Amino acid sequence: MGVTYSQFFPPAPALTEENVPSLSGKVFIVTGGASGIGFELAKILFRAAGKVYIAGRSEENARQSITKIQSTAPKHASNGQLEFLYLKLDDLSTIKASVDDFSRKEAKLDVLWNNAGVSLPPLGSTSSQGHELQVATNCLGPYLFTQLLLPKLQAAAQSSAPGSARVVWTSSQMVDLTAPKKDSFMADVITPSKDNQRNYFITKIGNWFLASELAREVAPSGIISVVQNPGNLNTNLLRHVMWMKYMSYPLLHKARKGAYTELWAGLSPDINLESTGCYIIPWGRVHPAPRAELVRALKSSDENGSGLAKQFWDWCESQTIEFR
Template sequence: MGVTWSQLFPPQPTFTEKNLPSQKGKVFIVTGGTSGVGFELANILFKAGGKVYIAARSKDKALKCIEKIKSTAQDDSSETGQLEFLHLELDDLSTIKASAEAFKSKEPKLDVLWNNAGVSLPPLGSKSKQGYELQMGINCLGAFLFTELLLPPLKAAAQNSPPGTVRVIWTSSQAIDNQPRPEIIMAEAVAPPQDQVRNYTISKIGNWFLASELAKQVGSSGIISVTQNPGNLNTELLRNAIWYKYAVYPILYKAIFGAYTELWAGLSPDVTMDNNGCYVLPWGRIHPSPSQDILRALKGTEDGGTGRAKEFREWCEKETSKYM
């Protein structure tokens, strides 16, 4: 109950634009960077001198966001970086390789990938272009494929960076702490139940599974992979659940606070190789007491776990293999 309460009413953020070091020379991707948390995060990174690729579906919307961010920067600032648009449609696996290749044709390295984009509670029956339940298709399969395709520039950055400074950040939700069955049942991933809340929760548990599995895969290269709950926020993520937004409105925070969570996960020195694969809470803390069921799922059977995370990653790999 204490952890749930502290996610609803987090302590003040400790890592913000006010104490963020210069990010000059760093290259970042923020998926879903045209609104909400992604927009606020891109704004912070740009004003700290980073080169930020805003990965989104709409070029027109992205360019308007870029102009808005630039217009708020001080003309005489020596810290401002660069902003670029990167076309990305996470609901269509057949297009994601082209997006990754477009990035790699421009940049030899990638310092931090924020898998920020996602969808929550779309109308029941909503599907991706390949016919997957939409939340699974975007939040897990699309993000997994995009990340796998960007491992070469991430590893290139890690070769010339201190261990743990190159990172992949995944986005989960407090919903995973509030479920009586926090483990993913693969049957539900393959054949989604007629329950969008459950489907959303499955995708968010999946994000932690993918973060943990990637940490095992690339940790030896000095790369960190973690997932985070950005917080309860008043953003467009709730556009499909207006009833819920009104019900919890008194405890919703501005998007900037979610950006602080993601900023901490992506750049704080408090996240180290020793806690690779961890889960970050609002507005920048490591989860002190995750569900024991999830912790068992993160471990392989050889280590006394259920191997559920590995099973889920292998399923994602199989489903996306022809689009690699």
């Protein structure tokens, strides 16, 4: 209960715009960077002299956000660069073109923040390939995008300190409130539930599964993969269920606070290759005591686990392989 309470009312952040080091020469992608947490994160990275690609489906929104970030930056500061990258996570057929566009411009990628997501759209909403919209946007799209960007992350890892190149996935405090059931989790992934909140919960557990499995895959290359709960925030994530936003409003923090969680996950030297795959909570701390059921789900049967994370990873691979 103490850990859950502390995620509603976290201690002060350790890494903010006030003490982030210079990011000159670093290249970043922030999906969903035109609004909310992603916008606040992009602003911090830009002001620290990083080169930031704001990835999303709307160039107009991204350009407006870029202009706003640039116009509000401190004068005479050593600011970075901001670019737009078209990315439509709910259409797998478009993602390779987005990665190709990025690859023509950049030789490396230091940190990928899989920040974009959708929560509780109208029940029955589907992606271009017919997947339930939340699992498509929150898991399948980011999975494919990340896989295609691995060569650029590996290039960054080869030219920097071990663990500097990272992938940051986005989960939710919901993972602390319930746990996946071995006998039904994958069934609900394949055949979405009529309970839209359960469908959302599956994607947030899925994000930790993907972070954990990717950590196993890329650690030998010097790349870190972690997952984070940015916090309970006042953003557009709940735009489809405004009643829920109004009810929870007293517990919601400003989006900037969530950016501190993501910043710590992507840049903190306190995370290393030995802690890769960990779960990070607001405003930048490793979760001290994840649910035992989740820990078992992350482990293989050889490790006395349920192997659910690997099953979900394999399913994501099977659904995206034709779009490589």
